[in-house]
Amino acid sequence: MTERKVSRSRSNRRRTRWAAVCGGLALSLTLGLQGVGLQGVAAAADRPVPPPPGRLLAAPAAFLGGIVHPEASPSGANDWSCRPTREHPRPVVLVHATWTNASSDWSMLAPWLKRQGYCVFAPNYGGAPGSPFKASGPVPESARQVARYVDRVLKATGARQVDLVGHSQGGGPTPRWYLRFEGGTDPAHPKRNKVHSLIGLAPSNHGVTASGVGTLTTELGLNPTVSALVGQAYADQMVGSEVNRRLDRGGDTQPGVDYTVIATRFDEVATPYQNQFLTAGPRATVRNILIQEVCPDDLSEHVSLSYDTNAAQLVSNALDPAHARPVRCGVSLPVLGG
Numbered sequence: 001m002t003e004r005k006v007s008r009s010r011s012n013r014r015r016t017r018w019a020a021v022c023g024g025l026a027l028s029l030t031l032g033l034q035g036v037g038l039q040g041v042a043a044a045a046d047r048p049v050p051p052p053p054g055r056l057l058a059a060p061a062a063f064l065g066g067i068v069h070p071e072a073s074p075s076g077a078n079d080w081s082c083r084p085t086r087e088h089p090r091p092v093v094l095v096h097a098t099w100t101n102a103s104s105d106w107s108m109l110a111p112w113l114k115r116q117g118y119c120v121f122a123p124n125y126g127g128a129p130g131s132p133f134k135a136s137g138p139v140p141e142s143a144r145q146v147a148r149y150v151d152r153v154l155k156a157t158g159a160r161q162v163d164l165v166g167h168s169q170g171g172g173p174t175p176r177w178y179l180r181f182e183g184g185t186d187p188a189h190p191k192r193n194k195v196h197s198l199i200g201l202a203p204s205n206h207g208v209t210a211s212g213v214g215t216l217t218t219e220l221g222l223n224p225t226v227s228a229l230v231g232q233a234y235a236d237q238m239v240g241s242e243v244n245r246r247l248d249r250g251g252d253t254q255p256g257v258d259y260t261v262i263a264t265r266f267d268e269v270a271t272p273y274q275n276q277f278l279t280a281g282p283r284a285t286v287r288n289i290l291i292q293e294v295c296p297d298d299l300s301e302h303v304s305l306s307y308d309t310n311a312a313q314l315v316s317n318a319l320d321p322a323h324a325r326p327v328r329c330g331v332s333l334p335v336l337g338g
Contacts, residue, residue, distance in 0.1 A: 066104025136231025171200025190256025
């Protein structure tokens, strides 16, 4: 991919955006963080309802909670006695982002989906036990861990298929590797697929540049050094990595899978955001959604998109298109969510 020269005005806008992000995080830490306060329930409402407005500090609160309790399940997730209903026959497996964990990434979406009547599961993968910064290992190994987890969910629930909802790496290369190389799909017999849908929030499809940082480390040959410090997932997600070359060879999709991409134009990690979008191959469907085209004032960036109630309604619509509801566009801020 040929990188364009960034103008001085564009650089100034990027610095301003980063200042706002950092300022928001500093504010959240200064004010002190309350728990997210979302509790899962066993029974679903008669009809799905839009998510309640998020608390201003929900995302940073969950992040800090995930550091303190890195192996905890988010509320509403990992009830191994759950059995799917006729209305929601497929369990939902939430796949977290790089350097996060299930608790820090899914403390809003997991209980909300549980309230709607889904069986919700959220693994920790790609990191050492006790470490709060998971999904840092090699993408192929993480995909194998997700594969084993999905098999466990199918066996426990008796379901034939699951739906995957992922954030960043968890919505992009890891599940796509699982679908293609680790048994998630059967291209010759798509009805035998283990996965019905893949819904990605800011997925790192086709490689990222991290607002130019990744481009710099790639061009300087520093990706192995950086990965030695922060994990192989860093190098695996860069534009032009071997993982991305293998994934993109032969097309973006697998037969029989319904793909949804939810991106934000303010993404500072999975850049350029257009790299997140997929092209449908044979017997697959793709919906590429830029959230600002649905909610023009949505300011979510890469980190906060999993705590954006506007995005949450889009996830619900993708899981159950027959009962899709209009998005009630609310305020969602960088880092803080909403």
